[in-house]
Amino acid sequence: MPHEISKPSAAKIPARGDVILVDVRDPGDVPPTPPGDALPGAVRTVDLQVRLLDENDKRAAENRAFLQKRGIRALNFVSSPGAGKTTLLERTLDAFAGEVRCAVLVGDLETDNDARRLRREGLPVAQITTGGTCHLDAAMVARGLEALPLDRVRLLFVENVGNLVCPASFDLGENRRITLLACTEGEDKPLKYPPIFTSAHAVLLNKIDIAAAIGFDRAAALANIRRVAPQAEVFELSARTGEGFDRWLAYLRALL
Amino acid sequence: MHELGIAESALALALAETKKAGASRVRRIVIRVGALSGVDPEALNFAFVAILPGTAAEGATVQIDPVAAVAYCPDCQQDFTPDTDHFFECPTCGRLCATIKQGRELDLMRLEML
Numbered sequence: 537m538p539h540e541i542s543k544p545s546a547a548k549i550p551a552r553g554d555v556i557l558v559d560v561r562d563p564g565d566v567p568p569t570p571p572g573d574a575l576p577g578a579v580r581t582v583d584l585q586v587r588l589l590d591e592n593d594k595r596a597a598e599n600r601a602f603l604q605k606r607g608i609r610a611l612n613f614v615s616s617p618g619a620g621k622t623t624l625l626e627r628t629l630d631a632f633a634g635e636v637r638c639a640v641l642v643g644d645l646e647t648d649n650d651a652r653r654l655r656r657e658g659l660p661v662a663q664i665t666t667g668g669t670c671h672l673d674a675a676m677v678a679r680g681l682e683a684l685p686l687d688r689v690r691l692l693f694v695e696n697v698g699n700l701v702c703p704a705s706f707d708l709g710e711n712r713r714i715t716l717l718a719c720t721e722g723e724d725k726p727l728k729y730p731p732i733f734t735s736a737h738a739v740l741l742n743k744i745d746i747a748a749a750i751g752f753d754r755a756a757a758l759a760n761i762r763r764v765a766p767q768a769e770v771f772e773l774s775a776r777t778g779e780g781f782d783r784w785l786a787y788l789r790a791l792l
Numbered sequence: 793m794h795e796l797g798i799a800e801s802a803l804a805l806a807l808a809e810t811k812k813a814g815a816s817r818v819r820r821i822v823i824r825v826g827a828l829s830g831v832d833p834e835a836l837n838f839a840f841v842a843i844l845p846g847t848a849a850e851g852a853t854v855q856i857d858p859v860a861a862v863a864y865c866p867d868c869q870q871d872f873t874p875d876t877d878h879f880f881e882c883p884t885c886g887r888l889c890a891t892i893k894q895g896r897e898l899d900l901m902r903l904e905m906l
Contacts (some may be wrong), residue, residue: 539866542854560834574827576852577903578906579819579904579906580813580815580904580905580906581902581903581904581905582809582813582902582903583901583902584805584900584901584902585899585900585901586805586899586900586901587898587899588798588801588802588805588823588898588899588900589798590889591801621862621898631821643901669794669797670794671794673797701794701830702794704830705794705798705829705830705831706794727876730828730879731830732830734828734880734892760881762888763880763881764876764879764882765890766888766889766890767890785805
């Protein structure tokens, strides 16, 4: 909505610790002005009640059925950019080398840097370049699945576009949604971005190897995760050092 | 900004319905957005402003009805509204509850056509 600054604010400089609040939320159901007069009886109303993500959800259900038929379990990894999704997958893939056959789909706006990092002997990995789209959707994953040789694959890791908002709305056909939170992001991230945590099966608190150095309040972070995502299993780990990985790998093995 | 894609699918549905009904213009589009849907009503509205011109829905009113989140506490056997201070904490017993009964909606509810 366009907004003109009519005059400089006359508000006083707040006392230290106070914050000026600017609330730009929709004030609610304001009766809108219809464009032009309609003749009496000319307006027709249709009740539809269709879900807007219906198309995506149908595709997601197809992906899920496709994967289930092949005995593949799929995980959708979501987080902010830089929370450690790729490093987590690198270590997970190395741990499962020769034990569990995996495949990877990586989504990014541009470049195949992440897919290059994840290349392993005998591992099918495909980069989905979204070209600006801020999330993966079920149709993109379907195309990725067509491109991947999935013979004997048991686990499919989908690394979503780094974004803590949009991927929450899109079912990809995964069996488990895994949300990563790095200690460096701050303890209150779950409270600021609830939907991506509320929809998670598991929350991985990553980079705990540097938690002490940055004064990270572990108890506060865990309490915040619990409040927003009471349903999620919580793992504390470091994808860099491998700390906490035994429990994470056991979680993955239990899916098979 | 996934709101743009969502607005585009809503518009496509609305235009198809308008054609099906033999109407010439869309006058109002009513959409329901749940508090936990991950969709920002203002961004959705902004997306509509961008895509309606030049279509049969040009000038239409986009009405976005918010749907509050509702969670359920199995201990107290009652519904409650999670808020941004307490989230899924039951206001009676303090238990953290994972059962979400309402709030994920993202629906095209109604169309008015001329």
